[in-house]
Amino acid sequence: MSMAGEFWLIVMLFVLVGLFVFGIILNHFLPLFLKHGLVPKGSFGYPLLGETLSFLKSHPSNSIGSFLQEHCSRYGKVFTSHLFFSPTVVSCDQELNYFILQNEDKLFQCSYPKPIHGILGKVSMLVAVSETHKKLRNVALSLVNTTKSKPEFLNDVERIATQVLNSWQNKEQVIFCDEARRFAFNVIVKQVLGLTPNEPRATQILQDFRTFMKGLISLPLFIPGTPYARAVQARNRISSTVKAIIEERRRRNVDGGDDENSSSNRSDFLEILLCVDTLSEDEKVSFVLDSLLGGYETTFLLMAMVVYFLGQSNLAMEQLKIEHESIRKMKDKDDHYLNWEDYKKMVFTQHVINEALRSGNIVKFVHRKALKDVKFRDYVIPSGWKVLPIFSAVHLDPSIHANAFQFNPWRWLDEDQTCKKFTPFGGGSRCCPGSELGKVEVAFFLHHLIQNYRWRVEDGEQPIAFPYVEFRRGLTLNISRCSE
């Protein structure tokens, strides 16, 4: 090629690169220019990535983190940003959060990042919208309602709690997250699939489940060997295992089965799901996965939060112990197991659980998008933008909760737990259907823990929002048995 030809080729290349960069910048900032003056104030950060990395930067989950702190003090409680590859309105405002949750499918809609759909599947309740969501949710609500107070479920919870605690007998130290995971997983696989922990299928599901969870919080690269790709494969394996269990159960029910395994003796989700004719086979499998996912990770974290915060308050521990001892004393000698009425009597326990949910913020925020231009106060949330209601910001707002950074279960004596300022389980038509199951599990575990053990949290342990909460060292507890 001649010198002139090379020169023009280089010029063309520069022009093309320039146009490309200009296109990205325009795409990135155009929404702000178009709606200028109406959208909340804020900053967009870098092209494409925006401010995602600073937003996701880890911080103790009982704080709001530097990103929210800086942005709220610069722009106010509602601000614009660019997160997860989309222009976004971030809300740390209790009124707006409530408005978003109450207007699901009307003005806003659940909108988790696409890679999460890749792992959970299209018909997962967590990502489904409109009619599919409604149909799945109705089944979930009726299952939870029939399960939560059933003696079979409550007795299983207690049995599994005492199994875990019995294994501590000769120990001075435990990694509590491992113990809580074991408890929550054993409860949920028993309740959903009727499996006991030593069955090989339960072990297989647990293994696949861990791979699945790692992928949910990884970079979404579908390249063989990456955590994301492994999670998609793990999900497929869990699906096959669940399908095989469903098939087996169907055959057994047709054949009549032995006494112990006959359908009349079973009260797990699967048995009820088999009779639901509004769900397809794939929806039933997905439903089982949602229940495992929803019921495992969050419940074990709630247990960890409760134990962590109680470790900082001898007074709360004492009051909790008195409550549980008096419930035990009121029961008949041969009436071993706790029941739903006992759970309702655990009033201080409920305060402790609420306070651990408020302080620990297991779910920091949820993903939504605006379905149309939405006017709220004097600004507009443009159609198609991402909207993130941040629950932790409201839970830790000192103008809403007095001494917000202090763990104080007694505040719930006066505070209304069903109101706008407390949303650990979300709200509106996507509010967590499993909240009561999770809470009763934690309360029954605490019943045995508090009467048998004292604990001290090892220095340096702290719940970290990443944004999924974790205790990096697994929450090490130094334990000692209570003297009789």
Ligand code: HEM
């Ligand atoms: C104990 C602690 C728990 C916490 C903090 C928690 C939190 C949440 C939150 C915040 C949501 C709303 C998500 C959104 O709006 O996008 C949710 C939804 C959900 N949770 Fe829970 N959850 C807990 C326990 C459970 C349990 C035990 C189960 C099942 C047995 C469960 C199953 C679900 C399901 C299926 C959904 C989706 C509901 C829907 O989209 O309609 N959760 N949970």
